[in-house]
Amino acid sequence: MRRSEVDRSKLSPMMAQYMEIKDMYQDELLFYRLGDFYELFFEDGITASKELELTLTGRVGGLEERVPMCGVPYHSVKGYIEKLVNKGYRVAICEQLEDAKNVKGMVKRGVTDVISKGTIADLELLDSFSASYIASLLTYPDIYVLTILDISTGKLMSISLNKELQKLVNEILHYQIKEIVLKDNVETNLIDLLKTRYNIEVNINNNLYDNVSDSLFTKVSDARVKLGVKHLYYYLINIELKDLSGVQELQLINRNDYLQMDVHAIRNLELVETLRNKERQFSLIWLLDKCKTAMGSRKLKEWIINPIKNIKVLNSRYDKIEKLNEEFILKDELRDLLDQVYDIERLTGKITNGNLNGRDLLQLKKSLGTLPKIKEIIEKLGFDYQIDTFNDLFNLLESAISEDAPVGVKEGGMIKAGYNQNLDELKLIRAGGKDYVAGFEAKVKEETGIKNLKIGFNKVFGYYIEISKGQASEVKENFGWERRQTLANCERFISPELKEKESLILNAEEKIIDLEYELFIDIKDKVKAYILDVRKTADELSEIDVIASFSTITDDYNLVRPKLNNEHVLKIVGGRHPVVEAVSNEEYVDNDCVMDENTSTLLITGPNMSGKSTYMRQVAITIVMAQIGSFVPCKEANLPIIDKIFTRIGASDDLVAGQSTFMVEMMEANNAILNATKDSLIIFDELGRGTATYDGISLAQAILEYVSENIKCKTLFSTHYHEITSLDQKYRSIKNVHVDATMEDDKLVFLHKIKNGSVDKSYGIHVASLANMPDSLIKRAGEILEGYENNAAKTKTNNVQLALDLDPKPIKTEDIFADIDPLNLTPIEALNVLYNLKEKYSQNKKEIGK
Numbered sequence: 001m002r003r004s005e006v007d008r009s010k011l012s013p014m015m016a017q018y019m020e021i022k023d024m025y026q027d028e029l030l031f032y033r034l035g036d037f038y039e040l041f042f043e044d045g046i047t048a049s050k051e052l053e054l055t056l057t058g059r060v061g062g063l064e065e066r067v068p069m070c071g072v073p074y075h076s077v078k079g080y081i082e083k084l085v086n087k088g089y090r091v092a093i094c095e096q097l098e099d100a101k102n103v104k105g106m107v108k109r110g111v112t113d114v115i116s117k118g119t120i121a122d123l124e125l126l127d128s129f130s131a132s133y134i135a136s137l138l139t140y141p142d143i144y145v146l147t148i149l150d151i152s153t154g155k156l157m158s159i160s161l162n163k164e165l166q167k168l169v170n171e172i173l174h175y176q177i178k179e180i181v182l183k184d185n186v187e188t189n190l191i192d193l194l195k196t197r198y199n200i201e202v203n204i205n206n207n208l209y210d211n212v213s214d215s216l217f218t219k220v221s222d223a224r225v226k227l228g229v230k231h232l233y234y235y236l237i238n239i240e241l242k243d244l245s246g247v248q249e250l251q252l253i254n255r256n257d258y259l260q261m262d263v264h265a266i267r268n269l270e271l272v273e274t275l276r277n278k279e280r281q282f283s284l285i286w287l288l289d290k291c292k293t294a295m296g297s298r299k300l301k302e303w304i305i306n307p308i309k310n311i312k313v314l315n316s317r318y319d320k321i322e323k324l325n326e327e328f329i330l331k332d333e334l335r336d337l338l339d340q341v342y343d344i345e346r347l348t349g350k351i352t353n354g355n356l357n358g359r360d361l362l363q364l365k366k367s368l369g370t371l372p373k374i375k376e377i378i379e380k381l382g383f384d385y386q387i388d389t390f391n392d393l394f395n396l397l398e399s400a401i402s403e404d405a406p407v408g409v410k411e412g413g414m415i416k417a418g419y420n421q422n423l424d425e426l427k428l429i430r431a432g433g434k435d436y437v438a439g440f441e442a443k444v445k446e447e448t449g450i451k452n453l454k455i456g457f458n459k460v461f462g463y464y465i466e467i468s469k470g471q472a473s474e475v476k477e478n479f480g481w482e483r484r485q486t487l488a489n490c491e492r493f494i495s496p497e498l499k500e501k502e503s504l505i506l507n508a509e510e511k512i513i514d515l516e517y518e519l520f521i522d523i524k525d526k527v528k529a530y531i532l533d534v535r536k537t538a539d540e541l542s543e544i545d546v547i548a549s550f551s552t553i554t555d556d557y558n559l560v561r562p563k564l565n566n567e568h569v570l571k572i573v574g575g576r577h578p579v580v581e582a583v584s585n586e587e588y589v590d591n592d593c594v595m596d597e598n599t600s601t602l603l604i605t606g607p608n609m610s611g612k613s614t615y616m617r618q619v620a621i622t623i624v625m626a627q628i629g630s631f632v633p634c635k636e637a638n639l640p641i642i643d644k645i646f647t648r649i650g651a652s653d654d655l656v657a658g659q660s661t662f663m664v665e666m667m668e669a670n671n672a673i674l675n676a677t678k679d680s681l682i683i684f685d686e687l688g689r690g691t692a693t694y695d696g697i698s699l700a701q702a703i704l705e706y707v708s709e710n711i712k713c714k715t716l717f718s719t720h721y722h723e724i725t726s727l728d729q730k731y732r733s734i735k736n737v738h739v740d741a742t743m744e745d746d747k748l749v750f751l752h753k754i755k756n757g758s759v760d761k762s763y764g765i766h767v768a769s770l771a772n773m774p775d776s777l778i779k780r781a782g783e784i785l786e787g788y789e790n791n792a793a794k795t796k797t798n799n800v801q802l803a804l805d806l807d808p809k810p811i812k813t814e815d816i817f818a819d820i821d822p823l824n825l826t827p828i829e830a831l832n833v834l835y836n837l838k839e840k841y842s843q844n845k846k847e848i849g850k
């Protein structure tokens with residue numbers, strides 16, 4: 001049965017109400033609250049039952065057939081919402097807006113929240129290690145303005161970008177933005193790209209929200225930036241019904257302040273997840289994260305993907321680490337305290353968007369309770385963090401919220417005795433109606449002086465004051481009592497006070513629950529006034545947590561404080577790859593990496609499995625660690641401030657995006673060539689491997705020459721093309737190193753030690769034998785190799801000649817690259833590019849032959 005075909009005149013009142021609300025939320029799955037369940041009807045019900053694997057039932061709704069229905073219990077609704085939203089659905093939550101017991105007929109209902117991919121705010125549903133971003137994208141003739149908000153923490157940022165699609169995509173992937181709001185002037189191919197290739201939810205909306213508080217914009221003057229915020233706000237407030245009062249001041253992000261890495265570099269260096277399993281375990285952050293709070297872990301992640309370039313700030317982080325290393329007792333105390341701090345950034349988010357309960361407030365209180373001591377330690381250490389202790393807020397929560405508050409907020413048991421007199425009285429009444437009556441009786445006796453009055457109860461009159469005939473005359477007019485019943489030997493009265501108490505006694509339970517809820521809402525409002533300040537302190541705590549974590553790993557992983565320079569000097573003595581070292585069973589062999597200001601390229605050769613890739617990564621990781629403010633894994637380091645890291649490392653084929661190895665390889669190389677500066681670090685791991693030998697060599701050599709001579713940035717270049725190792729004779733900026741291996745009893749032994757000069761043996765067959773290939777096969781391979789080597793020996797000199805003289809002026813590959821727009825290439829076009837490159841190569845060869 002389809003919703004659109006229903007004869008609405010026949011519907012039951014409830015179904016009619018449902019229809020009216022659903023009309024306004026056509027694009028969402030409407031969760032309609034019915035008592036203890038959320039129900040989905042018609043097509044929504046069918047969809048939900050399929051996606052959530054729940055039974056599809058039916059409900060009588062006035063029609064001939066039952067209306068298809070699927071329901072979930074209210075207390076477990078979060079998980080279901082999360083599942084649907086992650087599958088790309090939008091969910092609208094329709095609540096009962098009145099208490100059913102106070103209403104005759106239909107309870108009023110309305111949508112209170114709309115949830116989409118980028119706006120899940122419940123901390124229980126979010127990855128505590130990562131921020132969760134929604135963004136607005138505005139396009140102007142010359143720039144993109146990207147406004148990014150984590151609704152769960154209130155962190156708001158704005159980035160203005162030159163109008164280059166690749167840069168835009170990079171930012172979107174960098175922040176793992178889950179949902180983007182666009183105006184309808186955006187090109188459809190961008191929308192398609194975001195939706196289908198990157199699985200980002202895209203919504204179109206052209207409106208602006210006009211009442212954005214100016215306090216967000218104290219550092220902003222650019223109207224386009226403000227418009228971005230207004231655009232995002234409209235969508236969140238008017239379409240998704242969010243409360244944005246917890247959003248923090250807008251932060252302007254300027255990429256030039258940071259060490260820039262594109263998604264490939266972050267992936268290739270395995271900074272936040274491993275290449276193979278895409279898991280946090282065995283990534284750099286997994287190793288470095290000894291944070292005690294979720295906020296610290298998120299801050300660390302933010303730092304790792306956005307290292308900085310400011311030497312002063314970095315040195316001040318090192319100073320703090322050093323201080324904590326010295327004051328280890330204070331450090332331990334500090335970390336113990338941090339351990340008691342909950343995720344208050346996101347807890348406070350539940351006050352504005354989510355289902356806050358008594359337990360959340362208790363967690364907030366416990367967290368706040370640590371602040372005075374943390375502040376004291378921070379002051380002792382002489383650190384410049386601003387920590388507010390929120391004494392008033394703490395006292396409010398301490399006096400109000402009971403230690404065993406339940407999960408629900410509408411069942412009582414949350415408010416402490418002593419917080420509210422009326423509530424205490426009600427509880428007294430509930431605890432013992434009799435005690436209360438006895439107390440009241442004594443009080444009335446005392447007040448009136450009538451000794452033998454009694455309080456009684458019957459079903460007809462309720463509670464009454466009974467006085468014997470003899471004393472009835474002592475009841476004075478001014479008591480305000482009302483005579484109810486006259487019996488043979490006594491009179492029965494009621495007093496206004498007794499009448500009031502009577503209804504209290506009879507409805508105590510219900511009243512307690514209502515009053516507690518009222519008080520809870522009141523407390524929640526009071527806490528809400530503190531959100532922005534609490535979040536500021538939370539941010540400071542997260543940084544303290546990261547720094548304390550850095551101090552902890554200094555000992556754990558044997559790290560040293562690096563020196564930083566602006567002179568292009570790179571000197572690492574006894575460097576290690578911290579993750580490989582921690583995970584591997586073998587003893588890690590440390591290695592130096594020394595490049596003075598005139599050396600731009602290390603050309604690294606060595607057999608497979610000898611440690612080339614590991615060596616190059618360890619240098620990059622050392623740089624990243626230094627530029628987030630951590631100590632580094634070596635004996636001694638003097639490091640240049642790096643502005644960008646580029647990587648081209650094998651085996652990261654973007655298969656999902658349908659790109660071949662070679663294409664990806666050339667795109668990444670091109671990206672580096674176009675964007676690197678003298679201050680950059682490039683890692684090219686066996687460049688040119690993805691194509692035929694001669695193409696590969698020529699490309700590798702041309703690229704190597706180009707970066708060494710034209711860009712002059714620090715470049716680590718590993719290669720299996722031994723032909724190009726003689727380039728060091730031609731270019732002073734290029735230095736050869738190799739990784740050592742020796743043969744012991746006909747077996748290859750890796751020493752993993754980097755040495756000066758080059759090697760010209762690849763030991764490939766020996767590696768194959770290590771992999772336990774059949775002996776006969778290995779032997780045959782040896783024979784074939786010998787044949788080749790004999791041949792090669794005859795032509796060797798020619799070969800080297802060939803490589804060096806291919807083009808006395810380096811091939812003008814940059815011209816070819818400049819014309820490639822990788823994102824818009826079809827596979828056929830990519831093949832054409834390849835074909836052209838090859839043509840060029842053959843041409844060159846012919847010319848040399850002449």
Ligand code: ADP
Pocket residue numbers: 580584586587588589590591606607608609610611612613614615752753
């Ligand atoms: P290559 O790139 O030369 O083929 P890798 O860098 O992939 O070699 O290293 C191969 C393996 O050798 C790594 O997985 C690691 O376990 C080990 N290895 C590399 N470098 C070292 C080192 N310096 N000390 C100890 N083991 C190492």
Ligand code: MG
Pocket residue numbers: 609612613614685
């Ligand atoms: Mg390798």
